[in-house]
Amino acid sequence: MFCHLNAMPADPILGLLVKYKQDENPLKIDLGVGVYKNELGHTEILNCVKKAEKYRLETEDTKVYIGPTGSAQFNDEMTKLIFGTHKVLFEDRVRTISTPGGTGALRVAAEFINTCKPGATIWVSNPTWANHMALFQAAGLTVKTYPYYDYENKCLDFEGMLAALKDVSNDDVVLLHACCHNPSGMDLTNNQWQQIAEIAKDIGFMPLIDMAYQGFGTGLDEDAYGLRLLADSVNEMIVCSSCSKNFGLYRERIGACSLVGKSTLIVEKAFTVLLSIIRGIYSMPPAHGAAIVEIILSSDELRAQWYQELKIMRDRINNNRQLLVNKLKSKGVTRDFSFITHQAGMFSFLGITAQQVKQLQDEYSIYMVDSSRMSIAGIATNNVDYLAQSIAKIL
Ligand code: LMR
Secondary structure, eight states, X not given: OOTTOOOOOOOTTHHHHHHHHHOOOXXXXXXXXXXOOOTTSOOOOOHHHHHHHHHHHHHXXXXXXXXXXXXXXXXXXXXXXXXXXXXXXXXXXXXXXXXSHHHHHHHXXXXXXXXXXXXXXXXXXXXXXXXXXXXXXXXXXXXXXXXXXXXXXXXXXXXXXXXXXXXOOTTOEEEEESSSOXXXXXXXXXXXXXXXXXXXXXXXXXXXXXXXXXXXXSOHHHHTHHHHHHHHHOSOEEEEEESTTTSOOGGGOOEEEEEEOSSHHHHHHHHHHHHHHHXXXXXXXXXXXXXXXXXXXXXXXXXXXXXXXXXXXXXXXXHHHHHHXXXXXXXXXXXXXXXXXXXXXXXXXXXXXHHHHHHHHHHHOEEOOTTOEEEGGGOOTTTHHHHHHHHHHHO
């Protein structure tokens, strides 16, 4: 059965990790996978997570099955984190489940959409996270793109985006990144979200929100502005969120998928469908990551500590943006890279060719995705000089 299979190429993002690990150059820099790193290039465990794990170890009293919804307390806390005090909560129109990471949430959402409407069209931004297309297609959806990033002018192609969304049908799905757009770092302003919400209301398409970086853009509530606005304007939507980045729980695989329905009755029915889909895929989500998050979010002390640690991560990434732009200037680079400081979250495109990306990797051991997407968290005061110098050389 396996004999006729052809080997698959390495994943464009995760494959870089392997190459980076094998590289023996002491000056190597990892700007590949979207993982937060401190000044020493290390992805530490957050202190609030350490404390929650200690508490968990002391108090956990069973390992019995958790059920397809996952932990009810985690689901409640995540619903509040995502929607704040939005009326959909009081109208009892949201149902949230724990999922194996944000990717698990997206895949479950895609399977759910395909159950609602087999082969439904989902519109994704051009560009979008490298895994979105494959993931949606694997679930049976038809993927189309809307313009998003203007590569030439290094800004949002908002006119193009609006024009394309006006042509979407009312039974299509539109994927929107809540914040920290991956890979461009180019986010919608509040005013632009208002215009998107108007179109969603007029046409009636269903938004699917990918929120993998809540708290990494401007703040926890600010980053959820667009999705909360959409929840005012549409009857149905799905939100997929991740605790990988903001809680640093990358390997625990914990995220959430929230369904918003027109009424309690409708969302309750939809929820049963979602649960039966999960039963057929992984049956139940892992419990450990959810337990850590619920302990943190339900403790005033740990929650306050998490806010602080999240702010430290957000501020460091933002400082790195300025650091790189200043350093490039100091190396005599005349090309304008100031756009990097106007973008948000973990990523920006450097805006060089795939050939130049390869040159950076082969000659300088600097790793980024072929599209020139850089994970800004990989920049540090002790490598930015070498980084800017190397970029200056390949330019
Ligand atoms: C990324 O885009 O680098 C992250 O979301 C990690 C991943 O799974 O691709």
